[in-house]
Amino acid sequence: MTTSTSSRERVAEGADRPAVEIVNVRKSFGDVEVIKGLSLRVARGEVLCIIGPSGSGKSSLLRCVNHLEKIDFGAILLDGSYVGYRRVGETLHEMRLSAIAAQRAQVGMVFQRFHLFPHMTALENIIEAPVGVRKESKAEATARARALLDRVGLADREGAYPGQLSGGQQQRVAIARALAMQPKVLLFDEPTSALDPELVGEVLTVMRSLAEEGQTMIVVTHEIGFAREVADRVVFMDDGQVVEEGLASEVLESPREQRTREFLGKVL
Ligand code: ADP
Ligand code: MG
Numbered sequence: 001m002t003t004s005t006s007s008r009e010r011v012a013e014g015a016d017r018p019a020v021e022i023v024n025v026r027k028s029f030g031d032v033e034v035i036k037g038l039s040l041r042v043a044r045g046e047v048l049c050i051i052g053p054s055g056s057g058k059s060s061l062l063r064c065v066n067h068l069e070k071i072d073f074g075a076i077l078l079d080g081s082y083v084g085y086r087r088v089g090e091t092l093h094e095m096r097l098s099a100i101a102a103q104r105a106q107v108g109m110v111f112q113r114f115h116l117f118p119h120m121t122a123l124e125n126i127i128e129a130p131v132g133v134r135k136e137s138k139a140e141a142t143a144r145a146r147a148l149l150d151r152v153g154l155a156d157r158e159g160a161y162p163g164q165l166s167g168g169q170q171q172r173v174a175i176a177r178a179l180a181m182q183p184k185v186l187l188f189d190e191p192t193s194a195l196d197p198e199l200v201g202e203v204l205t206v207m208r209s210l211a212e213e214g215q216t217m218i219v220v221t222h223e224i225g226f227a228r229e230v231a232d233r234v235v236f237m238d239d240g241q242v243v244e245e246g247l248a249s250e251v252l253e254s255p256r257e258q259r260t261r262e263f264l265g266k267v268l
Contacts, residue, residue, distance in 0.1 A: 017080045019044045019185050019216040020065060025074035027060055027240075034060050036240035037074070042185065045214040049227035049248070052237035053263060058220045061237075062187045065218070066107040067100055078106060079184050105133050108178030108186040112194045114170040116162040122149065122173045123158040126180050134181065141180070148176035152206050168199030172206055179210075186210070188219040224268055228252050236260045 020042040027035035034057045042048045050058050063069040065076055067084035075092075076083040084100060085092040095103070116125050126145035130136040136144075149155050152172040162170050171191055178186055188207070192200040204226050211217060211230045221227060227234055227248055234251040236244045236259070244257045255261050 017044075018042055018077070019046070019079060020218065021075075021077040022061075022065070023075045023077070025061075025064060025076060026072045027057075027064060027069060028072055034240050035064070035071075038237075038240065038242055039074075040235065040242065040245070042216060042218060043232075044216055046232045047211045047217045047219065047230055048233050048235060049231035050218065050220045050235045050237055051222065051224070051227065051263070051267075052235075052243075056237045057240040058237055059189050062109070062189050062218065062220060065185075065187060066104050066109060068104075070094075078103065101133070105129065105181050106184045108181060108183035110171070110174050110178050110186065110188045110191050112190045114162070114167070114174045114194075116170055116174060116177070118162050121159050121161055122154065122165070122176075125162070125173055126177045129177070130180050145176070145180060148179055149173075151179075151209075152176045153202070166199055167195045168202045171195065171203045175203075175206055175210075179215075185216045185218060188217065188221070190220055190222065192221070192223060222267055224252060224264070236263065238263070 018041045022038060022040040025035055025038050026033060038061065052058055060069060064071050065083065070084065081103070082092060083103065084095055086095055117128065120128065123142065123145050126148060127138065127141040130141040130144070131138055146155070146158065149158055152175055154169060154172055157165065157169065165173065191207070192203050195203065200223070204223065207219070208230050231248040233245060234248045235242055236251060236255070236257070238259050244251055244255060244260045251260065252264065255264060
């Protein structure tokens with residue numbers, strides 16, 4: 001009895017609802033289909049790593065998750081809500097821009113090339129969206145930004161401009177900026193591949209600590225060691241499709257598919 005009650009309560013709270021659900025999504029650029037009927041689920045608190053060759057559609061998929069690209073078919077749900085669309089009867093209508101912006105604020109994105117505002121300090125970069133989009137007071141946003149800078153190991157650099165920071169420091173500011181919006185999911189698109197090798201570790205350390213704290217993350221990465229250590233599940237994507245998915249240990253140590261083995265043979 002106790003079990004059924006508690007599971008009912010969990011369903012009522014939406015605790016069993018995936019953070020992100022991608023259902024049979026298709027996406028073309030012109031005549032070229034780059035996502036070919038792809039489905040994936042990411043549970044709350046889960047770290048999903050996506051690996052795969054260049055051009056396999058990984059970035060396009062991430063961009064669809066926050067509606068930077070529109071999907072042609074299928075659906076993406078963020079915490080149970082359609083991304084970019086609202087349902088009216090049997091049909092889906094694209095949301096208004098204001099609603100898209102509000103939804104996008106729930107998805108943090110960290111890019112290969114940081115994309116910080118060059119004319120703003122680290123602190124100003126972090127408070128920009130909380131103050132501008134979420135209408136937090138500057139004092140409140142600043143207090144949280146300082147805590148976030150401390151969390152990514154940059155408490156002493158709040159007044160630095162991006163040009164005064166190393167690539168690894170800039171990427172850690174970018175992570176703090178994404179966290180400042182308290183996103184339901186953080187998307188990382190090859191966050192360390194533009195960094196000098198000696199700066200990769202400091203960024204992966206921050207990401208590892210977020211994973212330990214239960215932040216839901218989808219990480220596109222070529223860092224197989226990171227994926228093996230931190231990912232709950234690994235997806236190998238090729239040619240716009242999921243070729244193989246499973247526990248990190250399964251996919252990386254004993255892949256079932258020949259294409260996965262060939263890819264791992266090249267990157268390891
Ligand atoms: P990955 O991140 O796995 O390298 P991408 O999602 O960047 O793959 O690209 C998948 C395919 O889609 C590639 O063939 C790429 O050239 C194409 N593509 C990506 N973005 C666009 C775009 N905006 N317009 C046209 N083609 C695109
Ligand atoms: Mg890419």
